[in-house]
Amino acid sequence: MGLDDLAVEKKRVVVIGGGAAGSLAAKTLQNYADVYLIDTKEYFEITWASLRSMVEPSFARRSLINHVEYLPKAHVVATTAVDLTDSEVLTTEGRMVAYDYLVIATGHMGDGPSTKAEKLNYYQAEHEKISSANSILIIGGGPTGVELAGEIAVDFPDKKVTLVHRGSRLLEFIGERAGKKALDWLISKNVEVILGQSANLNDNSNGVYQTSAGETIEADCHFICIGKPVASSWLKKTTFGDSVDVHGKLMVDANLRVKGHKNVFGIGDVTDIPELKQGYLAEQHALVAAKNVKLLIKGENEKRLATYKPASSALAFVSLGRREAVAQIFCITIVGRLPGLIKSGDLFVGKTRKQLGLSSNVN
Numbered sequence: 001m002g003l004d005d006l007a008v009e010k011k012r013v014v015v016i017g018g019g020a021a022g023s024l025a026a027k028t029l030q031n032y033a034d035v036y037l038i039d040t041k042e043y044f045e046i047t048w049a050s051l052r053s054m055v056e057p058s059f060a061r062r063s064l065i066n067h068v069e070y071l072p073k074a075h076v077v078a079t080t081a082v083d084l085t086d087s088e089v090l091t092t093e094g095r096m097v098a099y100d101y102l103v104i105a106t107g108h109m110g111d112g113p114s115t116k117a118e119k120l121n122y123y124q125a126e127h128e129k130i131s132s133a134n135s136i137l138i139i140g141g142g143p144t145g146v147e148l149a150g151e152i153a154v155d156f157p158d159k160k161v162t163l164v165h166r167g168s169r170l171l172e173f174i175g176e177r178a179g180k181k182a183l184d185w186l187i188s189k190n191v192e193v194i195l196g197q198s199a200n201l202n203d204n205s206n207g208v209y210q211t212s213a214g215e216t217i218e219a220d221c222h223f224i225c226i227g228k229p230v231a232s233s234w235l236k237k238t239t240f241g242d243s244v245d246v247h248g249k250l251m252v253d254a255n256l257r258v259k260g261h262k263n264v265f266g267i268g269d270v271t272d273i274p275e276l277k278q279g280y281l282a283e284q285h286a287l288v289a290a291k292n293v294k295l296l297i298k299g300e301n302e303k304r305l306a307t308y309k310p311a312s313s314a315l316a317f318v319s320l321g322r323r324e325a326v327a328q329i330f331c332i333t334i335v336g337r338l339p340g341l342i343k344s345g346d347l348f349v350g351k352t353r354k355q356l357g358l359s360s361n362v363n
């Protein structure tokens, strides 16, 4: 019997979380099992394209993808999972979704609108906020803050952009040289970067913000670009609580099975896999977990399960506007047009859409 024949067995696979990892896992498994995707929203958002959508709202028409578009054979349940047992997932409305196999891919908690139309409106409003302001304050110097500053500096060079970051350097998730090159690039575009301080958002009367060091920043609007925590706090209160480590990460083994659970997999940013948290790695987790779910459905010996080897030195690209980027490629750090050619034009949107079986463009 080939793997394609397995659909007749109709084992139930539930995937929680429809980000980079969960969407690909559900897509890969939909022909082999009765797949349910539970996600807080009706669509998958290509996270790394979100800052472009703030300066060019129509960009989001391609980077927001309704789950039903790539999951014609699966069930999409747009809600929040709040509890788990060894055989069922409880949703916030009190619905129990039974599973034979479970894939947990909750990454970071999404707090955005639940429909694509609402999210498109959100980007339109963010764009109007940017275009109507003369001065803009960005809070946070991680990838989100740096990419947003880059997008605004390139598309709106006349705006006064200030970026405030509590840490001593930008892009602390990758090497120091990358942070320095991003800093130099932003300064070259007239972005004012204030390091080692935070901005007080509770006291910004008349567009004047105070920093923790007592400096004042004048800005017509602000954007908070602080990384969200991983979405595992709900898991701690379940029977899976022992599988969450002190950092809130879901502990998985080399087969990507959640510690202590033979039929449950963990993939993506929510896991404790010791490597940089990157979407392209989350996608690789999804393929390994999907392969293992198929093998288990087929009744294969556990020894045949695929293993995942953490990336010892991951690649990271941070876009700097439409043409340039800073990249850390193993031990090399480069900034400018060359890394920009790889990421900054299309922000991997066409590639990601194709991976989900969709055309690169929308009509």
Ligand SMILES: Cc1cc2nc3c(=O)[nH]c(=O)nc-3n(C[C@H](O)[C@H](O)[C@H](O)COP(=O)(O)OP(=O)(O)OC[C@H]3O[C@@H](n4cnc5c(N)ncnc54)[C@H](O)[C@@H]3O)c2cc1C
Binding pocket: 016, 017, 018, 019, 020, 021, 022, 038, 039, 040, 041, 047, 048, 079, 080, 081, 082, 105, 106, 107, 108, 109, 110, 111, 143, 144, 147, 231, 234, 267, 268, 269, 270, 277, 278, 279, 280, 281, 282, 317, 318, 343
């Ligand atoms: C600015 C920026 C740029 C980046 N650039 C790149 C890049 O160029 N290349 C790259 O590879 N990576 C990049 N990354 C990293 C990449 O975005 C993440 O590694 C990737 O999104 C992780 O995917 P995930 O599926 O694990 O989690 P997420 O993308 O966070 O998805 C998790 C999903 O689960 C849902 N969810 C959470 N809790 C629940 C629940 N209880 N019930 C139901 N649903 C739930 C969330 O709403 C969300 O939809 C970038 C990140 C940022 C912030």
